[in-house]
Amino acid sequence: MMNSDTLSPRKQKSSNLAKPRAEMAGKNGALLEVKGLRIAYGGIQAVKGIDLHVAEGELVALIGSNGAGKTSTLKALAGILPPSTGQIQFDGKSLNSVPAHQRVVMGIALVPEGRGVFARLSVSENLLMGAYSRSDDSEIKEDLRRMYELFPRLVERRDQVAGTLSGGEQQMLAMARALMSRPRLLMLDEPSMGLAPLMVKKIFETIKEVAAQGMSILLVEQNARLALQVANRGYVMESGAIALSGESLLGNDAVRRAYLGG
């Protein structure tokens, strides 16, 4: 039973990879479409029926205070937290019964809160783990080279175990690792958390660079100003619901007062 479950997506994957993933787009409408998503832990509703979407090539910020339900939302999208109700559509296909590991094959990558690097694996092994869902060895090698180009700091440390990296370097590694899966949607959970200002700047420059290459990005951040500066569009989450959304949230008075300090 187990084998038949796992074999079919593998076949699907290799045919996906034969052609670049960008070719498979071209459909109109949003890449990611979420409707009425609810998540509950025990009796407590963390997310109370939200709608959101990310269009192809868009950088969308999801901001809000601690405990607003941002991380839960990303986890549900990645498939590591089961929602209680709601529709998640990716590229026109429902994700509701797709397990987490197959969502990676479909093109969804999450850089989790706290980075989740494999501390006892080397930097290059971490990157190879990012490419786990792929089998095109020569292109994986090429992507490795590209990642080292995008994050030169990782080159010198490629044989070091990831646990010895600084927080900023681990964040770079986590982002590079996620990109190694060649996602169509990159989800970032609090990439600036716990980093020195200079490093935050570097990380956000990289986010802009990746977005400029046409990657669709869903960015969750507590640093609302920074997130809204780089984003095309934003959602504000408040205690499990979307309070506000739109394109010019930076200029919005309510957002200013609540999240940007006046």
Place this chain on the structure above:
Amino acid sequence: MEIFLQQIINGLVQGSVYALVALGYTMVYGILGLINFAHGEVVMMGAMISLSVLTALIGIGLSPFLALPLSLTLAMAGCMALGYGIERIAYRPLRHAPRLAPLITAIGVSIVLQNLAMMIWGRDYHSFPQLFSNHTHQIFGAIISDIQLIIVIAALCIMAGLMLLIHRTRLGRAMRAIAENQHAAQLMGVDVNRVISITFMIGSALAAVAGLMVSANYGLAHYYMGFLLGLKAFTAAVLGGIGNLRGAMLGGLLLGLIESLGAGYIGDITGGFMGSQYQDVFAFLVLIAVLVFRPSGLLGERLAERA
């Protein structure tokens, strides 16, 4: 001097078997944090299956050079199916249960397998067929038989192969990633359940090899042999640092040597008061000493680092 060398050889042979079994304990522990106390029974099943097949094949006149690999292959396949089934039926439903639940289940599985084996093969000792001439080699006065030599060499090759698998392949990388962070591994596209199943199957295949080795070395097998062997291999895994592969190998070999030297000299030490029948005492003295003085084992990390 000859006695010393002889005990070293015996210890290495026994230790190779312990190491193979200890690897099964330690791989599962590394990935799931679970001590699979039914693993000793998988070794026993491997021994019983290979022995029955071997006896049957020799009985119809097949050459030992064909019968031996064939029976080993069948035993490995049987044990892999068994390991897969044990994880699927007994452990997976308890993946998020309190730690005590899978531990009790493991003991339950162990009892079930023992009784199953007793129903199939009976309570009697089954003897290993005489396959080769009892050819032996002399090393500085100590004796090593062909079978013992094969056991040590095969075990070393298997361990080297396993290290390559864990450290050089995509599957091994995924296993190490899961051991560290299951959620993150899932986010990389790893089918965690599949890799856990494969881990149980690899451990069980090693158990089958070990089962055949034990019954070949001692010349017999019976339904109850897995219990003590399993406990000792568990001790070896703890001695080396449970969850650590190199630790399991080192722990296995060391435990074999300690036991064998202990058994060889206990008579002299106690002035003949205790004899080599006290051999088993040493394994558990080691277990107690490790748990008291170095619970993380020889190569294990301090427990705080795991949490």
